[in-house]
Structures are given as C-alpha cells and as structure tokens.
Amino acid sequence: MKKIKAKPLVVIVILGLIVLGLAIAMLSSKEKPADKQETAGPRPALTVDTVRPAHSQLPIRLAANGNIQAWQEAIIGSELNGLRLAEVLVNVGDKVKAGQVLARFAGEAVQADLAQAKASLLEAEANAAEAAANAERARKLEGTGALSAQQIAQFYAAEQTAKARVASAKAGVAAQALRIRHVQVVAPDDGIISDRKATVGAVAGVGTELFRMIRKGRLEWRAEVTSAELGRITTGTDVTVNAANGTLLKGKVRMIAPTVDPQNRVALVYVDLQNSQDKAAPAKAGMFARGEFNLGTSGALTLPQQAVVMREGFNYVFQVGPEGRVAQVKVQTGRRIADRVEILEGLTPDATVVASGAGFLNDGDLVRVANTSGSATPAPSALSVRPAALKRTGHSS
Incomplete structure (x- = not known):
C-alpha cells in the first residue's frame, strides 16, 4: 500500500522539473538575440567633426637673409697737415647737424701764416702802385724821344709783373683764410657719429680719418637673394624685416644690384628701412636680419592646422568615407x-576630412560624425601673420 501511494508524488516532481527546464530554455532563447544585436557591429573609435577645404587668398612671400647696414657712411678727415687737435666735441652715437663743429685744431700757426700772407699782399700792392706810376709816365713820354723803346717796354713789363704779384698775394691770403676755416672740423650732413678716431693732442696729417658718420641716420637691409628668385622682386616691393634683437621694421626695395656674385650666385637687394630712426626700433648697423618680400596674394585650398597630422616626416589627413570609415591620405602642404594651412596636392575641394582629433586615428578606423554639414570653416583673409618657410618659391612643405 505505501509503494502505490508514493508514485503520484514522484510524477508531480518530474513534471515540475520539466516545466522549470522549459521556462529556463525560453528565457535563454529570448536573451541571445539581444546580445547578438549589441555585438552585431564594431563601435566607433572616436566622435569627430568634419570639414571641407576652403578657398582662401594667401600671401606670396619670399624669405631672405641679410645684414642691416648704413645707407651711406661719410668719412670725415683732416684737411690740414701738422696741426694739433685741441678739442673734440662729439662722441660715438651723437646726432649731429650739417655744419656742426665736431673738433677744433690749434690754429695759432695758421693765424700767423694768414698775417704773413696779408703783409705780402700789402707789399705787392705797393710795388704795383709804383710800377703803374712808372708805366704811366712812360706812356706820356712815348714819342718824344726822351726814353728809348726798350726802356718804355721795361716799364710796361714791370707794371704787369706787379699786377701778377698782387694777384698771387691775394690768392695766398685766400688760401690761408681757407686753412683758418679748416681749423674747425664740421659735419658735412645730418647724421649719427658711428666711429671716432680723433684724440685730443694728436697731430693729424692731411686725410687722416677723424670720424665716421651714418648720413641722415638712415639704415638699409641688404638682402641676399639667389639669381633664380631675383626676377620676382621689383623696385618698391614692400618688405618686413625682423632684426636679430626682435625689432620689426617695414621697408621698401630701393635698388636691386646689377650683378650677381659668380661664386654663390647671390645678388644683393637694397631695402630702405622706413622706421630705422625710431627710438622704439633700436636696429643697429651690422645686425643680421631675416626678412620677407611681399609679392602679392594667390588663391589656395586651406584646412585647419589641427586637421593635418605629421607622421614619419610626411603630412596626412583623414578623409571620411560614406560609411564612417576614415582613410589616411598623404598631402603636400x-x-x-x-x-x-595650404593644401597643394593630395586632396580634392569636395573631400570631407576629420577636423580635429586626427592624431588619435588610424587608417580604416570607424568614426561617428558629430556635425552633418561638413562645411568649411571660413578662412582668414587678413594676411598679416608670418607664414612658414616658403621653399624659395613662395610655398613650403
């Protein structure tokens, strides 16, 4: 009797286990499609903004190196011989005006020579007056037979000789007066004293250099330009010069050298520096300077600089495909x-590229595009920012 009663309980337990197994199987079958849907496709590597190349007007600039020099340097020397320098009135760096006294020689000897010349003139004038009187008497007696023709001729000759001696004495006085003027060394033009060799007490000879002066205080930049680039520069071209001490100077091309150095094939271009005399622009003669010639503007395709990535010495952009995958494209900047930055080669105007975050991407990565327009950001048209090196052709890579 006990065995017969236990069978319904076993049947109930077995049925419960079957129902529980079926429920578990149904639940697992519902969860598997959801997991498949979640892992069906790869996740995007990055969310990015895109941009298209913009048409811009960029400056064409030619870079060159050179030195800042004086426009013209006057050498002021002694015009007297054997005189002692009594006074030096200026020093290096002083600004002087035309005619300003720079130094004085001791003039006692010249004053004595002038007095002697004046005395010689008075003597010559007295002799000339006597000779003129004798010649006048000879003229009155001519034809009377009181004087021979030879005597009359001698009186006439003496008169002419006396006049010549008077003229010579006057020239001597003028020469000594000129020496008196040369006792004072004066500036031939406005300018800045750049060198001084004059020393008080020194006895200078004729032609001895006493001072050097930068005429008008004007400086110029002498740019070294290769013969291949020389034809791109014309007189009047605007130039920006950056001196070694950081001073920025504006200038214009004044002259282009008519010859090219046969050794290095380089010609000099002379650029007048417009604000070289400003106290706020302390450029000095002899400084090294780098400058750029402004050769106008030209159209170009440009991208934001953060869109261009440099890898292994080359420039790349990441072009976004229609399915959101990026392709690494080599470009020439x-x-x-x-x-x-200007794009010279490797990209078409309608290309869509990653605008930022390109440095974190690899070729073939999947990205999520945040902006849908992909329109180009406006490029600046003000051309006041210094460009990169121009590769001697107005472009750089």
Whole structure:
C-alpha cells in the first residue's frame, strides 16, 4: 500500500522539473538575440567633426637673409697737415647737424701764416702802385724821344709783373683764410657719429680719418637673394624685416644690384628701412636680419592646422568615407597663416576630412560624425601673420 501511494508524488516532481527546464530554455532563447544585436557591429573609435577645404587668398612671400647696414657712411678727415687737435666735441652715437663743429685744431700757426700772407699782399700792392706810376709816365713820354723803346717796354713789363704779384698775394691770403676755416672740423650732413678716431693732442696729417658718420641716420637691409628668385622682386616691393634683437621694421626695395656674385650666385637687394630712426626700433648697423618680400596674394585650398597630422616626416589627413570609415591620405602642404594651412596636392575641394582629433586615428578606423554639414570653416583673409618657410618659391612643405 505505501509503494502505490508514493508514485503520484514522484510524477508531480518530474513534471515540475520539466516545466522549470522549459521556462529556463525560453528565457535563454529570448536573451541571445539581444546580445547578438549589441555585438552585431564594431563601435566607433572616436566622435569627430568634419570639414571641407576652403578657398582662401594667401600671401606670396619670399624669405631672405641679410645684414642691416648704413645707407651711406661719410668719412670725415683732416684737411690740414701738422696741426694739433685741441678739442673734440662729439662722441660715438651723437646726432649731429650739417655744419656742426665736431673738433677744433690749434690754429695759432695758421693765424700767423694768414698775417704773413696779408703783409705780402700789402707789399705787392705797393710795388704795383709804383710800377703803374712808372708805366704811366712812360706812356706820356712815348714819342718824344726822351726814353728809348726798350726802356718804355721795361716799364710796361714791370707794371704787369706787379699786377701778377698782387694777384698771387691775394690768392695766398685766400688760401690761408681757407686753412683758418679748416681749423674747425664740421659735419658735412645730418647724421649719427658711428666711429671716432680723433684724440685730443694728436697731430693729424692731411686725410687722416677723424670720424665716421651714418648720413641722415638712415639704415638699409641688404638682402641676399639667389639669381633664380631675383626676377620676382621689383623696385618698391614692400618688405618686413625682423632684426636679430626682435625689432620689426617695414621697408621698401630701393635698388636691386646689377650683378650677381659668380661664386654663390647671390645678388644683393637694397631695402630702405622706413622706421630705422625710431627710438622704439633700436636696429643697429651690422645686425643680421631675416626678412620677407611681399609679392602679392594667390588663391589656395586651406584646412585647419589641427586637421593635418605629421607622421614619419610626411603630412596626412583623414578623409571620411560614406560609411564612417576614415582613410589616411598623404598631402603636400604649403603656406600657413593663422590656424590655416595650404593644401597643394593630395586632396580634392569636395573631400570631407576629420577636423580635429586626427592624431588619435588610424587608417580604416570607424568614426561617428558629430556635425552633418561638413562645411568649411571660413578662412582668414587678413594676411598679416608670418607664414612658414616658403621653399624659395613662395610655398613650403
């Protein structure tokens, strides 16, 4: 009887286990499609903004090196011989005006020579007066037979000789007066004293250099330009010069050298520096300077600089495909202005590229595009920012 009663309980337990197994199987079958849906596709590597190349007007600039020199340097020397320098009135760096006294020689000897010349003139004038009187008497007696023709001729000759001696004495006085003027060494023009060799007490000879002066205080930049680039520069071209001490100077091309150095094929271009005399622009003669010639503007395709990535010495951008995958594209870059860089080769104007975060991507990565327009950001048109090196052709890579 006990065995017969236990069978319904076993059946109930077995049925419960079957129902529990079926429920578990149904639940597991519902969860598997959801997991498959979550892992069906790869996740994007990055969320990015895109941009298209913009058409911009960029400056064409030619870079060159050179030295800042004086426009003209006057050498002021002694015009007297054997005189002692009694006074030196200026020093290096002083600004002087035309005619200003720079130094004085001791003039006692010259004053004595002038007095002697004046005395010789008085003597010559007295002799001339006597000779003129004798010649006048001879003229009155001519034809009377009181004087021979030879005597009359001698009186006439003496008169002419006396006149010549008077003229010579006057010239001597003028020469000594000129020496008196040369006792004072004066500036031939406005300018700045750049060198001084004059020393009080020194006895200078004729032609001895006493001072050097930068005429008008004007400086110029002598740029070294290769013969291949020389044809791109014309007189009047605007130039920006950056001196070694950081001074920025504006200038214009004044002259282009008519010859090219046969050794290095370089010609000099002379640039007048417009604000070289400003106290706020302390450029000095002899400084090294780098400058850029402004050769106008030209159209270019540009991208933001952060869109261009440099890897292994080459420049790349990441072009976004229609399915959100990026392709690494090698490009050749050119001029740079503000945050824009010129694209010379490797990209079409309608391409869509990653605008930022490109440095974190690899070729073939999947990205999520945050902006949908992909329109180009406006490029700056103000061309006041210094570009990169121009590769001697107006472009850089």
